[in-house]
Amino acid sequence: MTKKIMIVDDDPAITRYLETLFKDNGFDTCIADDGKQAMDVFLDQQPDLITLDLEMPEEWGPRFFRKISKKGYTTPVIVISGLSGRTHSIPKADAFFAKPFKPEEVLAKVKAVLGV
């Protein structure tokens, strides 16, 4: 079954980049522009993995992560952010990538986490 990746980032250039990258490699995708919208998309789409930006308008990444954790979801999260000190904000994330990231590294990590 095709795995679905949710991309959360407020920069449309980056969401399109990741969307194309993942689709080219055989994944389904869904997109959210900020932390608040992310919850609706997450509940609606039930993705298998989330790539999450930290700094976004409305609600920032870590809060969204706490909310889904509270609801009992253990969906793997990969943080992709330009913020320094990013490792402290979501300690339970499966991986951290600094912007600008190397696409093959992100892909390898995604595949490893999803076991494909």
Add this chain to the structure above:
Amino acid sequence: MVDDEEGIREVLEITLTDAGYEVLTAENGFTGLDMVKTHKPDIVLTDIRMPGMDGMALLKAVKQSFPDIEVIMITGYGDANLAIESLKTGAVDFISKPVNQDVLDIALKRANDRIRTREKLADHTRNLESLVAEKTRKLAESEKRYVQLFNESPAYISILDEHFRIVESNNRFKDQFGENPDMYCFQVQQQRTIPCDTCPVKETFADGRSHTAEMDVTLKDGRARRFFIQTSAIPDDSGCIRHVMEMCTDITVIHQLQDHLAALGLHISSISHGIKGLLTGLDGGDYLIRSGLEKKDFERISNGWGIVRENISKIRKMVLDILYHSKNRSLELQPVSVFDFIQELVTTMDPRIRKAGIELILDTPKPSDDFHVIMDKTVLFGACLAILENAVDACISVVHDRKKMTIRIQVSETADQVLFKIRDNGKGLDRQYRQKIFSLFYSDKGNKGTGLGLFIARRSVHLHQGEIHVDSIPGKFTEFTIALPKKSI
């Protein structure tokens, strides 16, 4: 020499003259006393038994009028009691008849010793008096000097008791904070009714050591300054700390410099964050174009190119932004229509204001009574936008307790100024926060505020040689006023 026996007078006169004394003789007490009054001798030698005024009476009279004159009594056989009585009355010694030369010498020596001792004592007393006078003068001089040093010290010095009451202060302190007896330092410097939460004076009272702090204070003319405070304990004789000295230095300029440095640091970190995002976007564009070329997918190439173009324009804006901030840019002044300016401001903010359900009231020039103000529009627009955004936030924070939220923008002219007023009926500001809102990184909006908006707004207004101030009643309203000089800047 007083004796009624002529023979004794003669013998003693010769003996005493030989010993180097100048001798005057009298044959009874009355004559003797007259002679004493006239000649004031150093020593009186008198027979104890004489007709008329006897030796005891003469002794008493001499001692009463001239206590410094030494009196030696000459006694006869059986006068032992009288002799002792005469010593009690003040005679220096007594010799018995017939007069023995050695005994006379001893008595005279004793008299002379006493005279010398008294002279020394008198000398000493005189020296002591002049010494005391000299020391007193020096003490007064040095006290005056120390008061002067205290008063003229180039710092704000005050002495506080344990209730933080100002018991003494120097001239510079009085100049800037006023001279009100029995005032408390938190009243005078902070306009507070209770002591500050953290206070170096309190710490010094507790442990006796010197402490330091930085504080924002308000001078009596209302100006806000940043002070560096140092304290020291002033113990009394028993070692108990009754007072603490507080010395303050005005570090407002240094503080502003710190603000600028911090702003620069913040700017750099936000730029670096922005650049990382842009690079990622460019990577995305690159990926779309390359994979599009491989797949001969024209739409993908077109999307990728769109991303590249968009990021190039962001980079251009960012570079210009950096150049704008990094050099001391001069203002691009031009006449700006107040009507257009306000229109643009309202258009920018309208979606947010409308979304929050706030009523916007404009008391600004219409096209018919529009006028122009000389300004750098970009710079001042940013300042007004920051204030307006704060007004919206202030309204939103009380959205649940207000039936009607309003923001009023007013532009008016005086003889030499143009006044922009932005007033909201939101949560308002406490007096103590009103001083701080213009400082860097101060925000009462928690994570939502950066503490930059009003800091930059104030700088922008100051660049125009204008003034910005805020008036507020907590829970009622907040009103910002920007006053720009009308004359060309």
